[in-house]
Amino acid sequence: MISDIARRFGEGLLDPVLAGTRRFSSYCAWAGGIIFFAIALLITAEVVVRRAFSISLTGADELSGYGFAIATTFAFAYATLERAHIRVDTAYLYLPTLWQALFDLLAALLLLCFFGLLMRHGWEVVSETFRMNAQSNTPLHAPLIYPQFAWWLGLLLSVFVALLLLLRAVIHILVGEFAASRALIGTRGMEEEIADELAILDQRATQEKTPR
Amino acid sequence: MIATTLFWLCLLMGAAISVAASMAMLSFVLSAQYSSMPLIRALGEIGWSTSNDSIIMAVPLYILMGEILMRAGIAERMYEAMRQWMSWLPGGLMNANIGFCAVFSASSGSAVATAATIGTVAIPEIKRHGYNERLFLGTLAAGGTLDILIPPSINLIVYGALTDTSIPQLYLAGFLPGFICALLMIVTVIAACLWRPEWGGRRSPTDWPTRLRSLLDLIPPLLIFLVVIGSIYAGLATATEAAALGLVFSCVLAAARRQLTIGVIKLAMESCMKITGMTMAILVAANFLLFVMAMIGLNQQLTAGITTLGLGPYQTLTIVIIVLVLLGTFMETLPMMIATVPIIAPVMFAFGFDPVWFGILIILLMQTGMISPPVGVTLFVVQSIRRSGSVNDVFIGSLPFMLTLAVMIGLLVAFPSIALIVPEMLGNYKPAVLR
Numbered sequence: 261m262i263s264d265i266a267r268r269f270g271e272g273l274l275d276p277v278l279a280g281t282r283r284f285s286s287y288c289a290w291a292g293g294i295i296f297f298a299i300a301l302l303i304t305a306e307v308v309v310r311r312a313f314s315i316s317l318t319g320a321d322e323l324s325g326y327g328f329a330i331a332t333t334f335a336f337a338y339a340t341l342e343r344a345h346i347r348v349d350t351a352y353l354y355l356p357t358l359w360q361a362l363f364d365l366l367a368a369l370l371l372l373c374f375f376g377l378l379m380r381h382g383w384e385v386v387s388e389t390f391r392m393n394a395q396s397n398t399p400l401h402a403p404l405i406y407p408q409f410a411w412w413l414g415l416l417l418s419v420f421v422a423l424l425l426l427l428r429a430v431i432h433i434l435v436g437e438f439a440a441s442r443a444l445i446g447t448r449g450m451e452e453e454i455a456d457e458l459a460i461l462d463q464r465a466t467q468e469k470t471p472r
Numbered sequence: 473m474i475a476t477t478l479f480w481l482c483l484l485m486g487a488a489i490s491v492a493a494s495m496a497m498l499s500f501v502l503s504a505q506y507s508s509m510p511l512i513r514a515l516g517e518i519g520w521s522t523s524n525d526s527i528i529m530a531v532p533l534y535i536l537m538g539e540i541l542m543r544a545g546i547a548e549r550m551y552e553a554m555r556q557w558m559s560w561l562p563g564g565l566m567n568a569n570i571g572f573c574a575v576f577s578a579s580s581g582s583a584v585a586t587a588a589t590i591g592t593v594a595i596p597e598i599k600r601h602g603y604n605e606r607l608f609l610g611t612l613a614a615g616g617t618l619d620i621l622i623p624p625s626i627n628l629i630v631y632g633a634l635t636d637t638s639i640p641q642l643y644l645a646g647f648l649p650g651f652i653c654a655l656l657m658i659v660t661v662i663a664a665c666l667w668r669p670e671w672g673g674r675r676s677p678t679d680w681p682t683r684l685r686s687l688l689d690l691i692p693p694l695l696i697f698l699v700v701i702g703s704i705y706a707g708l709a710t711a712t713e714a715a716a717l718g719l720v721f722s723c724v725l726a727a728a729r730r731q732l733t734i735g736v737i738k739l740a741m742e743s744c745m746k747i748t749g750m751t752m753a754i755l756v757a758a759n760f761l762l763f764v765m766a767m768i769g770l771n772q773q774l775t776a777g778i779t780t781l782g783l784g785p786y787q788t789l790t791i792v793i794i795v796l797v798l799l800g801t802f803m804e805t806l807p808m809m810i811a812t813v814p815i816i817a818p819v820m821f822a823f824g825f826d827p828v829w830f831g832i833l834i835i836l837l838m839q840t841g842m843i844s845p846p847v848g849v850t851l852f853v854v855q856s857i858r859r860s861g862s863v864n865d866v867f868i869g870s871l872p873f874m875l876t877l878a879v880m881i882g883l884l885v886a887f888p889s890i891a892l893i894v895p896e897m898l899g900n901y902k903p904a905v906l907r
Contacts, residue, residue: 286742289741289742289745290738290741290742292741292745292748293536293737293740293741293742293744293745294741296532296533296536296719296741296744297536297719297723299529299533299716300533300536300715300716300719300720301716301720302716303712303713303716303717304713304716304717304720306713307708307709307713307716307717311708321526324526324529325524325525325526325529326524328523328524328525328526328528328529328532329520329523329524331532331745331748332523332748332749332752333523334745335745335746335748335749335752336749336752336753337749338742338745338746338749339745339746339748339749339750339753340749342746344746344747344749344750345490345491345492345493345749345750345753346490346491346750346754346804346806346807347488347489347490347491348485348486348488348491348802348803348804348807349488350802350803351486351487351488352487352488363487363488364488366487366489367487367488367489367490367493370484370489370490370493370494370496370497371489371490371492371493373493373496373497374492374493374496374497374753374757377496377500377512377515378515378516378519378756380516381512381513381514381515381516381517381519382515382516382519382520383516384513384516385516385517385519385520407524408520411520411523415519447488454588454852454853454856454857455856457588457853458588458592458856458857460543460739461588461589461592464543464545
């Protein structure tokens with residue numbers, strides 16, 4: 261009875277939310293990637309102009325720093341969904357399935373704690389900036405609140421993702437779906453990673469064979 | 473205090489808690505137990521300053537650059553070109569494997585992807601040309617480790633960030649040992665093939681027109697690496713600026729070959745964000761741990777602890793080397809480095825070991841870990857591309873190269889100038905002196 265409710269809650273409510281979050285997080289990841297390309301262009305322009313015309317464009321360094329900070333926290337969320345946070349799984353791999361599932365839960369919980377604390381104390385930084393109306397101590401005088409708030413939103417997304425994954429995995433484990441829980445929060449085995457990599461290469465090989 | 477730290481670190485990491493969360497939890501435990509001040513309130517500030525650090529920003533840019541070169545097929549064609557030029561040596565293609573890895577050292581963001589790319593091209597050649605399978609697989613695994621030594625190396629950036637060591641000096645320092653290491657590996661192949669000529673396989677036929685044509689595939693990527701490394705060495709650009717230049721040039725090159733498709737860009741961005749998220753989470757936690765350690769005086773305790781043990785500098789160094797080699801057998805390089813360097817480095821610096829030299833030594837130890845069973849990443853990548861046979865073949869094949877690395881480590885300890893001479897000559901570097 262209880263397991264039935266849990267299953268329905270998981271499949272009916274959490275799964276769609278999770279799917280939506282995944283999609284949203286992918287968009288954020290692409291946006292983050294675009295930020296990195298933009299940073300590269302900005303810095304390249306700065307270097308070229310400085311070397312060729314001895315004009316120094318102020319602020320390229322600073323602006324790219326803000327871009328990097330924002331991309332970083334959204335990358336936290338993406339890496340969490342993609343199970344990219346490295347875990348030392350030497351001992352873990354020898355455990356029986358149930359224990360592996362429990363350690364997965366513990367790992368997910370502690371990651372949530374870390375992100376949660378980072379978000380909480382990150383908020384102190386943001387609210388302090390807001391209160392003081394702080395500007396960067398550079399010729400740019402950038403109002404720090406915008407990049408810092410965006411940075412913090414990334415932390416918020418990371419906490420949400422970590423919480424959602426933990427909740428969904430708990431329900432999977434309660435109804436005995438260990439494989440599903442593992443697919444959400446288990447360690448990404450070397451085999452899995454290599455298989456993905458080879459799939460990409462295979463795909464490219466077939467694309468190159470088919471005439472355009 | 474030291475015992476508590478080690479206990480919690482081993483417990484958390486051993487329980488397969490992610491490296492970032494382990495280090496964060498360790499810091500919380502330490503600050504709760506040994507500090508009367510609420511150190512945790514610094515977490516937000518450290519999080520913000522780590523994530524807009526202009527030095528660390530080089531990491532995602534290098535990852536993107538490597539990804540673009542690899543996904544756009546530029547790396548593969550470069551390998552083909554390299555084998556045209558290096559296959560006359562005893563051991564043929566096996567030298568090209570190492571040479572390629574030495575040059576293509578920019579994509580150290582993902583050892584898996586690099587090894588998969590080159591492995592897919594190279595492994596079918598084993599049967600076609602009758603190479604000794606084990607040695608051939610060994611060259612793939614061993615060559616893959618050069619990634620983290622030869623600049624631009626992400627691991628060196630992370631080491632520099634963790635120990636506050638100049639990254640340009642580290643890059644200057646990494647070049648000569650990287651070159652010698654690649655050379656020693658090639659010498660290992662040649663020696664093995666002179667000893668057992670049948671291991672070397674049949675020469676693949678090549679002629680000068682093909683070779684010259686292949687230069688088109690070889691020179692542009694080489695130019696990118698020259699721009700990246702050269703601009704740092706010449707003092708024209710910082711590591712981050714060089715990374716940005718490298719990324720832009722790689723995109724131009726990929727676009728010129730009509731390979732810069734949306735698919736390639738998307739894959740590169742996704743993989744870059746994954747690695748960035750993982751690395752940055754660890755770095756934020758590591759920086760907070762460093763802060764806590766400094767505040768509670770753990771560094772002085774560590775140094776004092778070693779002193780009371782009555783160990784001399786070289787005895788301590790021996791212990792460090794042994795511990796890192798052992799850890800390297802079951803931990804991946806980057807997490808292992810981030811977890812150990814904050815604890816080990818202050819002790820070594822207190823003895824008067826040079827930070828730049830020690831950075832290079834750490835990297836060599838990581839390389840040994842990458843090809844040592846049971847967890848060496850590159851070993852398993854190489855094995856799974858084969859899709860047949862036993863993983864023991866790869867283990868056995870890399871053994872000679874572990875020996876090569878051991879020789880290299882010995883050389884570096886005996887002659888620190890291998891790492892320090894270039895920074896001294898080109899970077900006006902003043903090395904630290906042993907006490």
